[in-house]
Amino acid sequence: MNTDLVLFHLLADRRGRPAALVLRAPGGLPPDALPAALTELPARLPCLLRADVPETTAAALRQAGWQPLADAEVLRADAPFDGALPPGVRYVEGDWALAPPARPPGQQAASRALALQLVQLVSRDADTHEIEALLRRDPTLSYHLLRLVNSLGTTGGARKVTSFAQAILILGRQQLRRWLNLMLFAAREGDMRSAMLLARVSVRARLMELLARAAGLDRHHQEQAFMTGMFSLLGVLFGSPLREVLAPLALGPAVQEALLAGTGELGTLLALVQAAERDAGDELAAALGALQVDVAEFNALAAEAHLWMLGVIEDAAPQKTGTDNA
Secondary structure (H helix, E strand, C coil): CCCCCCEEEEEECCCCCEEEEEEECCCCCCHHHCCHHHHCHHHCCCEEECCCCCHHHHHHHHHCCCEECCHHHEEECCCCCCCCCCCCCCEEECCHHHCCCCCCCHHHHHHHHHHHHHHHHHHCCCCHHHHHHHHCCCHHHHHHHHHHHHHCCCCCCCCCCCCHHHHHHHHCHHHHHHHHHHHHHCCCCCCCCHHHHHHHHHHHHHHHHHHHHHCCCCHHHHHHHHHHHHHCCHHHHHCCCHHHHHCCCCCCHHHHHHHHHCCHHHHHHHHHHHHHHCCCHHHHHHHHHHHCCCHHHHHHHHHHHHHHHHHHHHHHCCCCCCCCCC
């Protein structure tokens, strides 16, 4: 493994909610090489250190609020997780959220199908009245949209946004599409995977966008990188082949090829981010070299992407993110 890489993993609590962020840095980093965002993360979520982090690095992080993590506190789960934890275990790690979903309740399935219909409408630049009519059919999506727009401060505080047409106009089509993609993954009652899938896809999308920028790609390609990361887990979310889920969407060929064949610049970025998720340090370092992005910059971008993800999950769910051992 490349000794300079910093790798993150999000841990869940017994309810499947994001509960802590754990860091691995087997080679260690000098304190002055630690990304600034690492000092901001502990104020937002419990941040923990694996035992393999060298003491010089660990000492600097402890001063910023990071805490040691004992292996006995973590359960590894790659199959569906039912919420049962052995005594002494506080957190769940692994790919359990990527396991095929149980058949969703009718209301949940309908809500996600409606959100996907909205993505389709926005992708084909449908009339605002069509989008508004569909939004009216889902009170949860409607509530979150108005909450988002009213929180942006774009109206100068003079008055609140109360109509969907006004909200769509203020947000803009590109930001509306981003928001709808995120809301596809937002927590739905009965699907324990939702919050962790939202967190993972948020990091993927944001990190791919930041890497595209670091590699010198233009704003259009950066947006495509974000969309590729966002759509990469739709098959997992719906429990269907990704090709089938993507079929109704008006995606450009570059995004389609990246998602379905792993090719092109976007496919390379997606593979790089997936390597980071797997702790595949050597593969990740080689991909960064090919992209001409140095490891220190990647570490900073990864920390920034995780900060952005925390904002997303806080906005998507009213409850505070954290450990629940009750």
